Amino acid sequence: MTDPHSWTATETLAALNDGRIGAVELLDHLLDRQARLDGEINAVIERNADAARAAAREADARRGEGRVLNGLPMTIKDTFEVEGFRATAGIPDLAGYRPARDADAVARLRAAGAVIYGKTNVPVAASDHQSYNPIHGLTRNPWNLERTVGGSSGGAAAALAAGFAPLELGSDIGGSIRIPAHFCGVWGHKPSYGIVPSRGHIPPMPGALAPSPLAVCGPLARSAADLELALDVIAGGDGTWRLELPRARAETLSDFRVAVLTTGFPVDPAYAAAIGAFADALEREGARVTRLSGPPAHMATAGDDYLRTLFAVIGAGLPPPELDAYAAAAAPHGADSLAGRINRAVRSSMAEFAGLMERQAQLIAAWNAWFADHDVLLCPVAMTRAFPHQTEDGYGPAAQMNRELDLGGETRPYLENLFWPGIATLAHLPATVRPLPAQAQDLPAGVQIIGALHADRTTLAFARACDAVFGGFRAPALGG
Secondary structure, X not given: OOOHHHOOHHHHHHHHHHOOOOHHHHXXXXXXXXXXXXXXXXXXXXXXXXXXXXXXXXHHHOOOOOOOOOOXXXXXXXXXXXXXXXXXXXXXXXXXXXXXXXXXXXXXXXHOOOEEEEEEXXXXXXXXXXXXXXXXXXXXXXXXXXXXXXXXXXXXXXHXXXXXXXXXXXXXXXXXXXXXXXHHOOEEEEOOOOOOOOOOEOOOOOOOOOOOOOOEEEEEEOOHHHHHHHHHHHOOOOOOOOOOOOOOOOOOHHHOEEEEOOXXXXXXXXXXXXXXXXXXXXXXXXXXXXXXXXXXXXXXOXXXXXXXXXXXXXXXXXXXXXXXXXXHHHOOOOOOOHHHHHHHHOOOOHHHHHHHHHHHHHHHHHHHHHOOOOOEEEEOOOOOOOOEOOOOOOOHHHHHOOOEEEEOOEEEEHHHHHHHHHHHHHOOOOEEEEEOOOOEOOEOOEEEEEOOOOOHHHHHHHHHHHHHHHOOOOOOOOOO
16 A cells, blocks of 8 residues: 555545544654655645644544545645634735634535644745745745745645645635646646635735635645545535536546647747647547637637736735835836736726726636537646746745746746636636646646636546546655
């Protein structure tokens, strides 16, 4: 039998339910592993071992009572309020904040029997594709310590990859579940907008109730089956309404209609070729594959509309000094540059935002019609695989406006990394990420599987079918 730290959540729960391992025994194994191996990685930034052991003892005592996640050890992204822990979101002003209650999604995990032992690292205010902040420092990729884990659920993905936890709770507004999964070789699911409660997530600041028009909460794991298991726990209404997602459109690869897109936004050629090779492999398995020569027509302005909407949301809560930082960062660039457009977006008027909401509604309708002929859309998760750390220039989006990324010899603005995840985010679509079967340069790479609105079970079923054919989780080589 493999070591418990390498099991998927589904395998772990089977072992717990069968009595092959106890919840306390399993928790102690993961606590010991994290203590030995997490020093340079810095994925788990706070632990509460005593409370977790008490919860694990309770789980052992109630074995067989039918709680879906009974005894499963978990870590939680440090943007969620979790009773017994700080909730900082990497924001210095929240360094001492201790919530009195769990975020709604966390409460559902606890009610299902999960044992929460730690919090995982994030960028400041969950606003970067790297995970570092002045409170907890930098999280490094378990595959290569010189590279980023992604963000903002970077600590979450690193903890999964390194064998510190079998399941995590993340959030996503700009690829924050999907990019860390891609960079760290794990699985992640951005749900359809609105199906998982977000109360208790930071940002917005503690006590806020209005949901973001783009952000979602969702699971990260080591298999598609784990993602679906977790989604069923955290999704649904508040007691006044009930969620019933449509069944998957297909279950085996040969029954899926698959569109593949690797053009329209910047992407490293080697990464695009890897997705193309994956499409070839799917075709050999009988999937009906359509290789798109360019983005669908309704995507013509979607990238710009997404950036404008995202930064309008970000800018709505910024004080004047932070808005001034955007202006200063944009000043060396032209008015029509990416930086210039972002600087204008953070100052959007209500009339401008209302226009963006109408274009978003038109885009959602157009995708709904497009998915009548396709079950899933495969595309890159980001522009590149995990890139070297760039942290010396400060924190937050304003600092990112002057960064660049290398795409196989071509440099592109750092914040263009938002374009690929923005396809699903702006249109409220579900998107599942799983690793590609092959990897290059000893770094994993994932593929984004996008489905129609509320077709979460379809993207998850496709990923699950890929798991069965192409294999499951591969762990990076760590000491011990």
